[in-house]
Amino acid sequence: MHRAPLLCTTLDARTVAVASAGLDASNEVHDPAQVTSWEQRFARWLGAGHDAAVRGLGSGRAALRALVDALGLGEGDEVIVPAFTCRSVTNAIRASGASVVFADIETDAFGLDAGAVRRAWGPRVRAVLIQHSFGLPGRDLEALLALAKDRDVQVIEDCAHALGGEWRGRKLGTLGDAALFSFERGKMLSTIHGGMAVVHASAPAHRLNRWVAQAPSPSPESIRALLASVGRDFRQWCGGADDPALADAAARFPPLPRMWPEEFEGQPCPAYAERMAPVVAALAQVQFDRLDEVLARRTAQAGVWADWAAAEGFAAARAPAGSAPAWLRFPLWVDAVTKAAPAALESRLDVEVGLWFTTPEHPVPASAPGCPRGTEACARVVNLPTLLPPGHPWAAR
Numbered sequence: 219m220h221r222a223p224l225l226c227t228t229l230d231a232r233t234v235a236v237a238s239a240g241l242d243a244s245n246e247v248h249d250p251a252q253v254t255s256w257e258q259r260f261a262r263w264l265g266a267g268h269d270a271a272v273r274g275l276g277s278g279r280a281a282l283r284a285l286v287d288a289l290g291l292g293e294g295d296e297v298i299v300p301a302f303t304c305r306s307v308t309n310a311i312r313a314s315g316a317s318v319v320f321a322d323i324e325t326d327a328f329g330l331d332a333g334a335v336r337r338a339w340g341p342r343v344r345a346v347l348i349q350h351s352f353g354l355p356g357r358d359l360e361a362l363l364a365l366a367k368d369r370d371v372q373v374i375e376d377c378a379h380a381l382g383g384e385w386r387g388r389k390l391g392t393l394g395d396a397a398l399f400s401f402e403r404g405k406m407l408s409t410i411h412g413g414m415a416v417v418h419a420s421a422p423a424h425r426l427n428r429w430v431a432q433a434p435s436p437s438p439e440s441i442r443a444l445l446a447s448v449g450r451d452f453r454q455w456c457g458g459a460d461d462p463a464l465a466d467a468a469a470r471f472p473p474l475p476r477m478w479p480e481e482f483e484g485q486p487c488p489a490y491a492e493r494m495a496p497v498v499a500a501l502a503q504v505q506f507d508r509l510d511e512v513l514a515r516r517t518a519q520a521g522v523w524a525d526w527a528a529a530e531g532f533a534a535a536r537a538p539a540g541s542a543p544a545w546l547r548f549p550l551w552v553d554a555v556t557k558a559a560p561a562a563l564e565s566r567l568d569v570e571v572g573l574w575f576t577t578p579e580h581p582v583p584a585s586a587p588g589c590p591r592g593t594e595a596c597a598r599v600v601n602l603p604t605l606l607p608p609g610h611p612w613a614a615r
């Protein structure tokens with residue numbers, strides 16, 4: 219049976235060509251100017267102001283770790299996060315010494331519930347992490363921004379799923395004090411691992427720049443493993459042709475893990491310190507050329523899934539009025555039995571069903587007492603891919 223890619227990836231032949239060129243250590247894709255050029259392009263696209271810093275890091279979680287430091291958060295401070303997130307988020311925050319406080323979510327767009335955030339508040343809260351889950355701006359975004367302003371705490375937008383999403387004509391990532399983006403394998407564009415950190419004011423921008431200046435580069439071995447994974451993913455998930463040099467590298471370098479061992483243990487992770495490798499910036503740039511087309515395809519596919527869900531009686535995501543979600547995935551409420559064993563749904567739709575998030579700190583066992591909706595979403599919300607191969611029976615036309 220045909221299976222739509224679980225990774226829903228934007229890898230393409232141009233990206234593979236860049237990865238293949240990157241196997242030669244003397245190729246221009248290893249010039250540090252690649253990172254600067256990607257950061258500058260991203261900053262222009264985002265509309266970042268003069269005081270802002272927009273910096274490439276080794277991953278979205280490394281970007282978050284750097285942001286927490288740039289915002290001056292650490293020991294004794296608390297950061298409110300939704301009870302429907304992943305360990306890479308909570309661990310990156312805790313690695314700074316700050317603590318995580320779970321608040322419950324709303325069930326329209328899977329964002330933080332403003333009332334629940336008020337109830338979770340304590341005297342040490344210094345920041346709120348607003349996660350645009352699956353690329354959707356949350357239902358309570360306006361109330362959350364007002365609450366944070368009123369209480370004089372900082373807002374970190376987690377745009378790991380939301381590259382290109384908008385709310386009331388404003389790009390996601392420009393609404394708070396700081397934002398992180400991810401270019402991990404299953405995200406809006408894929409460099410296997412990669413992220414961007416954004417801060418909008420000058421003092422944190424100075425600290426972020428200092429952080430990046432002292433950040434170590436990834437090892438040459440891990441860069442080669444990353445490049446090999448580009449070839450492997452392109453073949454496996456896109457049905458793409460083998461690049462002989464990347465196939466050879468893939469035989470020698472195992473795939474990079476999606477999570478590092480320290481993260482399962484809740485320990486600080488060396489990868490959180492890493493800067494973006496120049497070749498990763500080059501990989502991102504070629505896919506970024508197609509962002510508008512990819513957003514349009516994902517939006518059209520979300521429309522197909524919304525019609526299907528309504529016809530079948532499944533509750534699904536509701537995008538807030540005035541929003542243009544990035545629709546990384548289409549979230550859907552199913553019963554707990556289906557989430558635990560989604561094979562029948564997968565056969566029916568001929569797609570691989572995504573399960574994240576299965577716990578408040580996916581995929582590690584965790585609980586969020588006092589957050590019944592987040593807990594229920596972990597048990598019952600699945601997500602469907604929004605980039606289906608042409609000719610797939612459910613692909614938007």
Ligand SMILES: Cc1ncc(COP(=O)(O)O)c(C=O)c1O
Pocket residue numbers: 277278279280303304306307349376378379399400401402411412413
């Ligand atoms: C909501 C959210 N935030 C942040 C991250 C971290 O991004 P990265 O995988 O690039 O470290 C993820 C990753 O999967 C995520 O789902």
